[in-house]
Amino acid sequence: MGCAVPRFSVIVPAYEVQPYLNDCLRSVLEQDFTDLELIAVDDHSPDACGAIIDEAAACDPRVRPVHLPENAGLGRARNAGIRRATGDYLLFLDGDDTLAPGSLRAIADRLARTGEPQVLVFDYARVDWTGEAVRNVRAELLRHGDPESARQVFRLDQRPELLRLLMVAWNKAYRRDFVRKEGFAFPPGFYEDTPWTFPVLLTAESIAVLDRVCVHYRQRRRGGILRTTSRRHLDVFEQYDRVFRFLDARPGLAHWRPALFQRMVDHFGVIAAAPGRLPVRARAEFFRRAGAHHRRYRPLGAATPPGRARWRGLLLRLGARRAYHLLRGADRLRRRTAECGLTAYAGARRAALWLHYRVQRCRPVDPGLAVFAAYWHRGYACHPAAIEAKVRELAPGLRTAWITTPEYAHTLPPGVRRLHPGSAAYWTALARARFLVNNVNFTQGMRKRPGQIHLQTHHGTPLKHMGLDLRDRPAAARGMDFGKLMERVDRWDYSLSANRHTTLVWERVYPSGYTTLPYGAPRNDVFQHATEDEVARLRARLGIPAGTVAVLYAPTHRDYQRRYAPRLDVERVARALGPGFTLLVRTHYFHAAATGVASPTGRALDVPGHGRVLDVSGHGRVEELCLAADALLTDYSSLMFDYANLDRPIVIHADDWDAYRAARGAYFDITAAPPGPVSRTEDELIALFADGAWCGPRSAALRAAFRARFCPYDDGRAAERVVRRVFLGERHALLPPVVPLAERRPVPAAVAVAVRTLPNVPDGPAGPAGPDRSAEPRAARRAGVVCAAPAAAPAAAPVATPATAPANAPVSAPAPSLPHRSRPH
Incomplete structure (x- = not known):
């Protein structure tokens, strides 16, 4: 243990939770913050909970087992843990729930930043028995607000909306001296959290919040207390008696009576409406007692809630059980009728739209209309966006339209x-446009007409298996209908390719009669045309502190994982990198609702005294993130092929390469032919940054070979070549020739990259593709070596590539180079 008094006492009561208890205990003991004691209380459980606790205690001295002589219930088991606790702060965790990785570190950092408040409230996610995790629907109540504001620490009077959160004990950390001084304890019976949580929040002089999921709240399929039919649900009345007795004993809290009364009424309504909680013979008693409590505790002049809530409250007050259930039945009937009406309306609308589409297909194709879309209608992005912009520049007579939903409407430029x-x-x-452009496929219901031109841009260079190669990869295919896939492929007239490797893959896995356009990746054109001032403005807009090295962390999706799980502890990495770095975290768009840093999209997460993490998952233009970043950290994302065009450092973190390749399949071994150094563990990754390998000579050599192989056409004119060929009908031989790699001048990184000395970084390898570091002592490597970004990419010498990876010769030889606008560094 780190000191005589641990920082945290984590109290875990256990009763008939043997299938889940090991996971619960491990989630605490495997935290990267180790200054804790784990008080595991066996509430005289008839199963193996006691033995599991003893086994954990034998393996880890931080576990303090407590065995109660008889079953006392959840509240009294927690009290037994409180009596034995010695930590600065108390945390409670039910035996079937788990702590999210990195939670204790985040809690400790937040407590330090907010001056040791008496209570810290953090967030949770409900985890269904199927494995699906859903964050608390009221997570917005936990936003920190302005870091400089005094409301970072507050009393409940300043943020009364916190009473709308789930009133449980396990989503908070409590200063132990505060609990001991106030004499707080859990009562017996069901709903024991109610007379604990309300008094604690009302009494605390200092409260802070942490906008992070720290607890995974397991929703058991069977056996949970709230799913058990029992008369013990009537305990809720005695628990609210305790709450109001607490108010009566403290006249200074009397102004909270209306709010607590409304919470009580709402709570009664939840229990009355929940199927299966109350035995049939207890329902009439429940309503009688609910009515008595309503009359007893209703404050004078209490506001009447609007709508049906008013009638439900009145019926509870009267104890009118039959009328209450009749009202609920009428609500259900109304909802079902509305659902049936909506279903009928949707069917009629589909039929009308189908007829409309058939009629429109009879009209002539409109030669002046081009329709664009990207990422299943997720806004103005990727290659289609770059092509659309170039169409408006080179073919102003064409009208362009973009398919997207209202939530992404703000991404569209004026005039589109x-x-x-x-x-x-x-x-x-879709029926009449001459040009159809997408980086995925259009809807299956579309039928391409003679005279329409369909351009498929795709959205990256393929490392992972795609198309027909997924037929033997069920985890990745997920029930894909390959026959229908080929029907959509048959609509393509053109398929865009960024390099020979991509051409060979697309033509094999999407076999059809389209024409391949080996013109480069249009969204990467901006890398050659952007200015340093534009990069500076981008960084300021993203919130990157001036002078810090911005590292873009962009992991890809895992087909073998049922739900999203972060591969890196980004807070630990940010701490290790130090205050001179900012980590930009961009989760894969499949996981837009779940972020790797547990902060809302676009929000910043400061790691006290060390570094900064910015969640940029909601930023729609990935090429802008690339421009803003001084280096890329990724795993197997195709973004590495795009970012290589900037000739800035790339680090590959391949901690699960074997599992990823087995589930998804890969066209070559990225760890054998990477664009930069490779790490296999988090410690190796930190070591790469500690000794400068991430931006050293070996890194530059790997990147040069990678660029020569995968970036032959990305010279800043890819979109122009596409528009001239597809939209203007110019011959291939007359298109702008490709500028050689040696003559390209991508916009330089904003910061001259310097390796900072990283304190207390353990020695360790950098991975199979890491640099040779034997030439100088490790201490010298930490002395502050400057890794200057190259002024220009040198002409790449021929590099041997693995036999599994095709050489990157052009599909057709480009025309001789013409002078190209360049910009000196």
Whole structure:
């Protein structure tokens, strides 16, 4: 243990939770913050809970087992843990729940930043028995607000909305001296959290919040207390008696009576409405007692809630059980009738739109209309966006329209018409537009007409298996209908490719009669045209502190994982990198609702005294993130192929390469031919940054070979070549020739990269593709070596590549180079 008095006492009561208890205990003991004691209380459980606790105590001295002589219930088991606790702060965790990785570190850091408040409230996610995790729907109540504001620490009077959170004990940390001084303890019976949580929040002089999921609240399929039919649910009345007796004993808290009364009424309504909680013979008694409590505790002049809540409250007050259930039955009937009406309306609308589409297909193709979309209607992005912008520049006579939903409407530039997916205008455009451009496939219901031109841009260079290669990869295919996939492929007239490797893969896994356009990746054009001032403005808009090295962390999706799980502890990495670095975290778009840093999209997470983490998952233009970043950290994301065009450092973190390749399949071994050094563990990754390997000579050599192989056409004119060939009908031989790699001048990184000395970094390898570090002592490597970004990419010498990876010769030889606008560094 780190000191005589541990920072945290984590109290885990256990009763009939043997299938889950090991996971619960491990989630605490495997935290990266180790200054804790784990008080595991066996509440005389008839199963193996006691033995599991003893086994854990034998393996880890931080575990303090407590065995009660008889079953006391959840509240009294927690009290037994409180009596034995010695930590600065108390945390409670039920035996079937778990702590999220990194939670104790985040809690400790937040406590330090907010001056040791008496109570810290953090967030949780409900985890269904199927494995699906859903964050607390009221997570917005836990936002920190302005870091400089005094409201970072507050009394409940200043933020009364916190009473809308779930009133449980395990989503808070409590200063132990505060609990002991006030004499707080859990009562017996069900709903024991109610007379604990309300008094604690009302009494605390200093409260802070942490906007992070720290507890995974397991929703058991069977056996949970709230799913058990029992008369013990009537305990709720005695628990609220305790709450109001506490108010009566403290006249200074009397103004909270209306709020607590409303919470009580709402709580009664939840229990009355929950199927299966109350035995049939206890329901009439429940309503009688609910009515008595309503009359007893209703404050004078209490506001009447609006709508049906008013009638439910009145019926509870009267104890009118039959009328209450009749009202609920009428509500259910109304909802079902509305659902049936909506279903009928949706069916009629689909039929009308189908007929509308058929009629529009009979009209002539509109030669002046081009329709664009990207990422299943997720806004103005990727190659289609770059092509659309170039169409407006080079072919101003064409009208362009973009398919997207209202939530992404703000991403559209002025003058671009928005088409709502599934609307009549949408089907009209699909039926009549001359040009159709997408980086995924259009809806299966579309039928391409003679005279229409379909350009498939794709959205990255393939490292993982795609198309027909997924037929023997069920985890990745997820029930894909390959016949329908090929029907959509048959609609393509052109398929865009960024390099020969991509061309060979696409033509094999998407076999059809389209024409491949080996013109480069249009979204990467901006790398050659952006200015240093534009990069500076981008960084300021993202909130990157001036002078810090910005590292973009962009992991990809794992097909073998049922739900999203972060691969890196980004807070630990940020601490290790130090105050000179900012970590930009961009989760894969499949996981837009779940972030790797447990802060809302676009929010910053400061790691006290060390570094900064910015969640940029909601930023729609990934090429802008690349421009803003001084280095890229990724695993197997195709973003590495795009970022290589900037000729800035790339680090590959391949901690699960074997599992990823087995589940998804890969076209070559990225750890054998990487664009930069490779780490296999978090410690190796930190060591790469500690000794400068991430931006050293070996890193530059790997990147040069990678660029020569995968970036032959990305010279800043890819979109122009596409528009001239597809939209203007120019011959291939007359298109702008490709500028050689040696003559390209991508916009330089904003910060001259310098390796900071990282304190207390353990020695360790950098991975199979790491640099040779034997030439100088490790201490010298930490002395502050400067890794200057190269002024220009040197002409790449031929590099041997693995036999599994095709050489990167052009599909067709480009025309001789013409002078190209360049910008000196």
